[in-house]
Amino acid sequence: MNRRQCLWAMASxxxxxxxxxxxxxxxxxxxxxxxxxxxxxxADLIRMAADLGVDGIDLTTYWLPDTSDETLFALKxxxxxxxxxxxxxxxxxxxxxxxxxxxxxxxxxxxxWAEVAQKLGASHMRVFGGSVPKGATEAQTIAMAVETxxxxxxxxxxxxxxxxxxxxxxxTTNAGPTVEIVKEAGSxxxxxxxDVGNFPDNPYGQIEMCAPLATNVHxxxxxxxxxxxxxxxxxxxxxxxxxxxxxxYLALEYxxxxxxxGTVPRLIxxxxxxxxx
Numbered sequence: 077m078n079r080r081q082c083l084w085a086m087a088s089x090x091x092x093x094x095x096x097x098x099x100x101x102x103x104x105x106x107x108x109x110x111x112x113x114x115x116x117x118x119a120d121l122i123r124m125a126a127d128l129g130v131d132g133i134d135l136t137t138y139w140l141p142d143t144s145d146e147t148l149f150a151l152k153x154x155x156x157x158x159x160x161x162x163x164x165x166x167x168x169x170x171x172x173x174x175x176x177x178x179x180x181x182x183x184x185x186x187x188x189w190a191e192v193a194q195k196l197g198a199s200h201m202r203v204f205g206g207s208v209p210k211g212a213t214e215a216q217t218i219a220m221a222v223e224t225x226x227x228x229x230x231x232x233x234x235x236x237x238x239x240x241x242x243x244x245x246x247x248t249t250n251a252g253p254t255v256e257i258v259k260e261a262g263s264x265x266x267x268x269x270x271d272v273g274n275f276p277d278n279p280y281g282q283i284e285m286c287a288p289l290a291t292n293v294h295x296x297x298x299x300x301x302x303x304x305x306x307x308x309x310x311x312x313x314x315x316x317x318x319x320x321x322x323x324x325y326l327a328l329e330y331x332x333x334x335x336x337x338g339t340v341p342r343l344i345x346x347x348x349x350x351x352x353x
Contacts, residue, residue: 097323098314098351101125101132103294104139105166106330106340111139116337118151126158128344134292134327135196136166137189148195155197162196163325164240164292165189169228170206171221171257172247179224186228190235200238200292202269203228205248205257217247222260229263240269240291243282250275251282258289267291271329272313276300280312287320295326297343310350326351 102125110116118135125133133155141147155162167189173179186203193201203225208217225241232239241248241258248254258266268289273296275282280299299308328343330336 097318099131099325100129100344100347100351101134101163101325101327102128102130102340102344103134103166103327103329104136105134106328106336108136108139110336119154122151122155122158122160122162124341125160128341129348130160130344132161132163132325132327134164134166134202134294134325134329135162135198137192138166138168143192145195148192152196162198164200164202164327165193165196165198166202169203170246171203171224171228171241172206172209172217173220173224174209174212179220179227182224183227183231186239187231190232190237193237194235199236200240201232202240202242202292204244205241205246205254207246214247214253218253218257218260221247221257225257225261225266226263229261229265233263233265237265238291239263239266241266242269242294243271243274243286245274251285255285255289269294272296272308273299273329273331277302280309280316283313284316284320287317287322290317290320290322290324292324293317293322293326294329295347296329296331310347311353314350314353 102121104118104121107116107121122133169182169185173182189201205221229239241254243251243254254268258268268286269292270286270290271294272283277300279301297308298305328340328347330340330343332339
């Protein structure tokens with residue numbers, strides 16, 4: 077090992093030891109009611125992220141007024157000037173489709189939103205696995221999701237956008253099928269949008285299964301175990317992600333009922349403390 081390599085190795089070890097592989101972010105979904113009502117905007121979210129010293133925005137797209145260049149470029153410019161990255165977007169595409177026609181519609185939806193991601197400067201996009209169609213088995217549904225995901229990956233890869241399949245109900249309720257879908261898709265442009273709070277049971281075991289394939293992480297204050305909500309053990313989750321080699325964003329996604337305008341900043345401060353270790 078030459079001197080430059082030695083210095084790089086030492087710097088990398090120090091960086092890993094401080095937990096700086098993780099970059100705090102905010103998921104727009106935390107403000108779903110306010111965004112829907114128009115009392116809080118995506119521009120407000122970018123400004124909040126900058127004020128809180130957050131690195132990124134996970135931009136759930138559901139409440140965008142439109143996808144015109146005027147709208148998208150205004151957000152992109154504000155984010156750049158605020159030192160905040162719009163690094164991923166979330167869309168409602170669902171991979172498990174029982175017919176070729178429905179599958180083609182989802183692929184077209186993903187293609188459209190991949191272009192939006194490009195315009196915003198986002199390198200990642202979240203999609204869902206989808207529900208189990210009536211009369212279909214789990215194995216059949218996984219095969220449906222894999223086929224659609226393969227086609228979607230072709231579209232996003234051509235635009236430099238990685239796809240993250242979220243563990244969020246339906247066929248991706250649990251880690252096993254989620255991991256299988258992503259692995260069977262066989263694309264370097266596909267991974268898991270790991271939501272640490274969505275698993276119905278054995279949360280840390282399931283997080284550990286998904287972590288090696290994680291391309292984005294939704295960080296939550298609660299996990300589910302035995303049908304009961306419990307405070308999430310953030311240091312434990314960070315240790316699992318670190319051991320799996322995850323280096324990237326942790327998007328705080330607040331799903332509580334208390335006003336997020338006041339709650340999210342407190343949770344971001346707590347998350348930063350956890351990252352600092």
